Amino acid sequence: MIKTQNEKVRELFLYVQERCLWQFFSRARDRETNINAITRMAGELLTGTRPKIETPIEKQCFADAVELVVGIKSHQSWILEESPEAISGLMDELKDELLDLAVKSAKNGELTWQAY
């Protein structure tokens, strides 16, 4: 059965939502950092590009991204058939959906506190 783009994003989203703690860091700013970096790196890894890592935080995001990719490959094996362009498109939409879940539409009242 052929999956629509929406169905594919949804599958990826549900997998990340259930699996990954990095999307739920304490504050919105940290969630954004993680979600942006990890989905980007995961997309690069899925398309055979070595992500650029300069800072320790990027190294942590890379470790998270590597595991995410392993998970996606085993749970959403259809991704192996996708073209690089399609994968970056999917990852972009995944990122938007995660940002919406964890930041924009999140009901968590503590996300924008300045202090930890």
Next chain:
Amino acid sequence: MGCEISTRKRTGLINPIFDCQPAGAQFAGIGIKDSIPLVHGGQGCVMFVRLLLAQHYKENFDLASTSLHEDSAVFGGRKRLEEGVMTLARRYPNLRVIPVITTCSTEVIGDDIEGSINLCNKALKEEFPDRKIYLVPVHTPSFKSSQVGGYATCLQSVIKSMCNAKVAPSGKLNVFPGWVNPGDLDLLKHYVSAIGIDATYFFDTSDFDSPIMPDKSIHTHGRTTVEDIQRASGAFGSLSLSRYESFSASTYLQSEFEVPAHNINTPYGIANTDAMLETLSDISGRPIPDSLVVERGKAIDALQDLAHMWLADKTVALYGHPDLVIGLAEFCIEVEMKPKLLLLGDDNGKYKRDPRLKALQEKVDWDMEVVCNADLWELEKRVKDPAYKLDLILGHSKGRYVSIEHGIPMVRVGFPSFDRAGLYRHPTMGYQGAVHLAENIVNTFFTHMEIKKDREWMMNVW
């Protein structure tokens, strides 16, 4: 030689013997049927006491908190207290008594408990015209006294505020056992009914050892009812067994309603139990039945097997509730053991004038110390000295490491006993309690001898 009574001099307390006043008040408050004590203070003051009670009894008890938060600390906790009362009343349709127990924080803030109770009474009457819920103010700031005084204060407050009229003679006896185990209470009931006396217990905690029932009903609660409390003024007398936990309540009933108070020594050991049974016989005019003579005889028979062979000259350290410690010191002497150190864990000034301690002072011809306002470090510090010989520790579970670290046999007794199974089920009082304790002690010695290979061959033949 002789007995010296001193007080801890060190300011810093290391390993307390007692919890604070509200803990004791909470324990007393759950002895009443259809009662949920409401503790006015921080949540920990309740959560930890519920845990402590569960550790000892392996049961859950309902206790509520007003959950004092920061704003209440600043603006007063009155609103939360009133909300707490109403929430309890609304959610627990069978609720009849709410002891309102204060803590250090609400006493420091200075919340007007009596004023709040008046307001609550009005609100309750309005919302529940067909129900009467008794709100009992219990003032137990944690910076005074200890769990011992907290128990006494709650008991007395309940009697004072709920038993406020002289009722017709009930023909019953009030029994104030103090803070004891269900095993003790069941034994007291057995004695009292064997003599043919109808009695009410303040409070009846037999069901603190409660069953799992096929219908899943829960029986873990006190049995003393509102009516029992109200009729206390009509009793023909009060038998009060704990100088520091119950004498104040029985004395109150005497002075207020002329109910004769028989404030006697806590019945630990043979002689103290004899005295209790004689008192029961005297005040009821009924003879002590033969069956109790047989029970007594069996106890002395059992103790006779143990005393001068295994127990004689063994030195003992005791700590815990004062009536327990002093009573068990008397028992130790009955079985030829030598109490060496008695630790009383709070600053009650009356300990030094306790007639039982005075009697001990006259009796002992060995070195014995009584330390008031003590902590468990008073015990451990002495034990750390190799020259200090100690054969046995009698006390509750919080002192377990003194025994474990220093290899001293220990028998758990008192509250809380959570590191040995089922102790709440057995009596420590009375003839049976004396036997149970003595046998526990020698069995502990035997196990110790076997593990240490110290004359373990002794028991090859006994």
Next chain:
Amino acid sequence: MPLVLLECDKVIPEREKHVYLKVEGEDTRDYLPVANAPTIPGSLSERGCSFCGAKLVIGGVLKDTIQMIHGPIGCAYNTWHTKRYPSDGDNFQLKYVMSSDMKEGHVVFGGDKRLYEAMNDAFNEFPHIKRMIVYTTCPTALIGDDIKSTVKRVTQERADVDIFTVECPGFAGVSQSKGHHVLNIGWVNDKVGQVEPEITSEYTINVIGDYNIQGDTFMLQQYWDKLGIQVIAHFTGNAKYDDCRAMHRAKLNVVNCARSAGYIANELMKRYGIPRLDVDTWGFNYMAEAIRKICTFFGIEERGEALIAEEYAKWEGKLNWYKERLAGKKMAVWTGGPRLWHWTKAVEDDLGINVVAMSSKFGHQEDFEKIIARGRAGTFYIDDANELEFYEVLARTKPDVIFTGPRVGDLVKKLHIPYINGHGYHNGPYMGFEGFVNLARDFYNATRNPLLGLAAKDIRAPRRSAVLEAAE
């Protein structure tokens, strides 16, 4: 509709905002229970106080530190002998607690002198201990004792001691959670950066939010040793006070309990640029993932794979033996907060167990985001559940086993439901591969216990007697 007003809550309708029943297809954008909010007085909440969150949960774990509680005796008494966190030393942290034993006079005239004497007494009585944490309590905070200046005085007079102050009275905040926060932030402000650790490996981490319950830390330490990773500090399982002053030197913070110690991980990230890696350490699948991530971070992936292979070879068979027998069982989790999200998928993936109800005492909405993301549809998610709610939810969900504290365990046994200690464990540790087999074993033993079956039998019920049967 998925926020639920339970029958027992009809008279406290604000509870509706705290009780969520997940429906297929929903996520936390639709519903998120209110959490970390004031408790309703008289509701028989399970919550403790913030002092306990600081002392009992975090500070009291340190194995070489005097716990000095400035207040009446109960606060010391109650936060001593109430946890199962051993250490590899002499278990000083389990054996001793100190108090200034405040009495009425000190409340009236101030307790600073009292505290000063008590601190000196403690150092004098334990001459080999040079570290101390001083905690304020409700009354000492209310009367305004100047603890910091007393601490300063003692520190100046005793050159070889170091003292940390925690000013978090029990009434601060709405639960234990505030105490975690105060201790975390206080520690990073006052103590981190003061000690330079001896570095023995190029791979250094802090393990944050693990308190060595029944030896969890020891279990994990085996893995770090095999991987060649140096743990600068455990915060605070089996830790020394000075270990935690050197936390700034780790290259990575590995966070297990994000609720009690996420704060310090965040601050270390902000102030020292140390990345925060959140992991799960309960469960095979999760533990393996955690090891893989840490090893990827350090570029030692092969070591990680070797360790995982070794551990799976050792324990997977045992886990699967239990999985065959536990699949489809129903579980409730009523603990503090994070264990809800740590456990719900772990028991599902590794053991086939379905979590049907979860209650958190002190979790924040952040925890509920994780819990609901990982939890099943048809499951209850409750913030600060109280006793009557427990009864009602139990009747609706009928779990086979409840992971909760011993007191609630004593309650549910009357309902013929076995409990497993979700705080201090039954026979742990539960972390790591071997630990999760322990959890599975305890779960299995709880469910196959014949006693609760016998409990349901009413011996008064009408029956055909053996004699009658024989006659037929």
